Amino acid sequence: MDNPLREIYQQVILDHNKSPQNFRVIENPTNYSEGFNPLCGDHIHIYMNIVDGKVEDISFQGNGCAISKSSASIMTTIIKGKSREDAEKYFQKFHDMVTGVETTPEEEESLGKLLVFQGVREFPARVKCASLAWHTMHSAIEGKETTISTE
Amino acid sequence: MNNKTKYDAIKIREDFPVLFQEVNGKPLVYLDNAATTQKPLSVIRKISEYYEKYNSNIHRGVHFLSQKATAEYENSREIVRRFINAKSTKEIIFLRGTTEGINLVANSFGKSNLKAGDEILISHMEHHSNIVPWQLLCEVTGAVLKVIPISDNGELDFDAYKNLLSERTKIVGIVHQSNTLGTENPVKAMAKLAHDAGAIIVVDGAQSIQHFAVDVQDLDCDFYAFSGHKLYGPTGTGVLFGKESLLSTMPPFQGGGDMIASVTFEKTIYNSLPYKFEAGTPNIEGVIALGAAIEYIEGIGLDNIYSYEKELYSYTAEKMSEYPEIKLIGSAPKKGGVFSFVIDNIHPHDIGTIFDLEGVAIRTGHLCTQPVMKRFNIPAVSRVSLGIYNTKEDIDRAAAVVKKVLEVFA
Numbered sequence: 027m028d029n030p031l032r033e034i035y036q037q038v039i040l041d042h043n044k045s046p047q048n049f050r051v052i053e054n055p056t057n058y059s060e061g062f063n064p065l066c067g068d069h070i071h072i073y074m075n076i077v078d079g080k081v082e083d084i085s086f087q088g089n090g091c092a093i094s095k096s097s098a099s100i101m102t103t104i105i106k107g108k109s110r111e112d113a114e115k116y117f118q119k120f121h122d123m124v125t126g127v128e129t130t131p132e133e134e135e136s137l138g139k140l141l142v143f144q145g146v147r148e149f150p151a152r153v154k155c156a157s158l159a160w161h162t163m164h165s166a167i168e169g170k171e172t173t174i175s176t177e
Numbered sequence: 178m179n180n181k182t183k184y185d186a187i188k189i190r191e192d193f194p195v196l197f198q199e200v201n202g203k204p205l206v207y208l209d210n211a212a213t214t215q216k217p218l219s220v221i222r223k224i225s226e227y228y229e230k231y232n233s234n235i236h237r238g239v240h241f242l243s244q245k246a247t248a249e250y251e252n253s254r255e256i257v258r259r260f261i262n263a264k265s266t267k268e269i270i271f272l273r274g275t276t277e278g279i280n281l282v283a284n285s286f287g288k289s290n291l292k293a294g295d296e297i298l299i300s301h302m303e304h305h306s307n308i309v310p311w312q313l314l315c316e317v318t319g320a321v322l323k324v325i326p327i328s329d330n331g332e333l334d335f336d337a338y339k340n341l342l343s344e345r346t347k348i349v350g351i352v353h354q355s356n357t358l359g360t361e362n363p364v365k366a367m368a369k370l371a372h373d374a375g376a377i378i379v380v381d382g383a384q385s386i387q388h389f390a391v392d393v394q395d396l397d398c399d400f401y402a403f404s405g406h407k408l409y410g411p412t413g414t415g416v417l418f419g420k421e422s423l424l425s426t427m428p429p430f431q432g433g434g435d436m437i438a439s440v441t442f443e444k445t446i447y448n449s450l451p452y453k454f455e456a457g458t459p460n461i462e463g464v465i466a467l468g469a470a471i472e473y474i475e476g477i478g479l480d481n482i483y484s485y486e487k488e489l490y491s492y493t494a495e496k497m498s499e500y501p502e503i504k505l506i507g508s509a510p511k512k513g514g515v516f517s518f519v520i521d522n523i524h525p526h527d528i529g530t531i532f533d534l535e536g537v538a539i540r541t542g543h544l545c546t547q548p549v550m551k552r553f554n555i556p557a558v559s560r561v562s563l564g565i566y567n568t569k570e571d572i573d574r575a576a577a578v579v580k581k582v583l584e585v586f587a
């Protein structure tokens with residue numbers, strides 16, 4: 027198998043694509059947002075229960091490519107149980123990583139399993155796929171009523 | 178045309194310099210021709226010739242360069258007229274593309290002829306550019322948009338069309354060949370029925386003009402729009418054919434230079450056809466090179482192109498059918514060289530990236546036909562679309578990538 031292909035489609039990504047985590051609806055969530063990527067038709071819903079500044083539960087639903095689906099799945103596993111502030115910090119760090127903003131080794135270390143998405147920055151057309159779930163979560167936290175579009 | 182000579186795609190390829198390059202370390206295969214086509218050397222040379230030898234504004238100068246540019250520009254108009262067999266060059270309007278052509282009809286004809294309660298009839302397989310301009314028109318006039326349904330194989334429901342037509346119908350908008358499904362629509366029969374009902378018919382020819390011969394008089398359509406860039410010509414060029422009897426009664430679409438006969442602050446007299454609809458300095462080199470593109474296509478012969486692409490499409494369908502995972506979207510009996518497909522549990526965007534890594538350019542997404550996606554209950558498709566320079570080897574390369582896709586997502 028070619029390297030660039032494996033660079034982007036890492037096993038972890040393929041696994042989460044096949045069996046996504048927290049792929050469900052939360053009834054009556056405290057926070058919710060919807061995201062679109064008009065370019066490829068990706069459509070995602072992020073549901074959150076934030077209690078006393080802590081993300082008690084987070085889930086997603088929708089339709090998307092392997093990159094966007096696995097990114098949403100891994101995001102939920104990381105954000106669950108974190109404080110609202112930490113969730114926002116992860117959003118920023120993830121965003122910097124996939125858009126190729128210079129990061130220190132410590133920052134990279136702290137990204138943990140999100141590092142599987144580092145290869146995505148070599149594929150400019152796919153950066154939006156990886157970041158759609160994160161942008162949508164960010165807007166759910168901020169409680170904006172508007173729908174998110176990555177175009 | 179030269180029906181006797183054997184179609185030689187390898188020789189045609191050689192006229193397209195862009196095809197000779199590597200992408201991601203693999204020789205490029207270009208199978209995104211429905212999005213835009215590549216340009217032959219004759220078109221590229223025509224553009225540089227214009228800038229090297231006679232760049233100047235048209236219809237405005239008495240000097241040599243301006244006369245030469247004007248003559249070349251107007252020569253393209255005659256080439257287009259002959260190409261689609263219009264009666265007169267007055268019926269050929271140069272614009273930016275299909276989209277602008279449809280918008281011109283909606284704004285100029287539509288706003289001056291439609292009123293609340295009138296109906297505009299379009300099909301379920303239209304490109305967004307043959308949907309949104311009509312919606313905008315409905316908003317300002319109170320007219321109602323009606324949709325002709327399509328069947329599961331992507332064919333227009335002709336009986337439904339007949340039933341939807343009524344004395345309320347004022348405009349029928351129809352794509353000649355669908356960019357997503359490949360379906361070729363029976364435009365001539367539709368035009369007859371539309372006229373019987375007292376409506377006009379606007380044909381979106383963006384995906385037909387480069388694949389088979391179009392005769393606007395034979396079709397008896399009122400308007401026919403197409404884009405230069407899908408016809409092996411430059412981007413930013415397009416043609417709207419309109420019957421002179423209609424165009425002459427329609428108000429201008431935009432105001433400015435070139436479209437006037439005389440201007441005073443009290444009253445402006447519009448220029449004659451077709452200039453009334455060509456306000457401002459147009460894409461001069463583009464229109465001139467579009468003429469070269471049409472001459473290039475005529476040199477090969479549209480009948481030859483039609484049969485070659487048909488044969489290549491059959492080969493594509495046969496190759497792809499080797500993978501039971503592939504589900505074809507659009508299998509009308511009468512269809513062109515468009516193979517749109519989905520694979521269960523593999524998103525088209527992932528398929529597109531793997532194709533790209535293998536040097537094969539295809540299109541993925543909703544293809545500007547979201548209602549079609551909804552009709553087939555899919556978020557997006559992957560599309561292989563054929564052009565005059567594609568070969569069976571190109572299709573073999575594409576089929577090999579499908580194998581790879583299935584391996585990665587096994």
Ligand SMILES: Cc1ncc(COP(=O)(O)O)c(C=O)c1O
Pocket residue numbers: 211212273274275276277304306307352354355356381383384404545
């Ligand atoms: C069927 C159809 N109609 C209209 C258009 C719009 O053409 P353009 O963008 O050149 O105006 C396209 C091309 O995208 C098309 O495929």
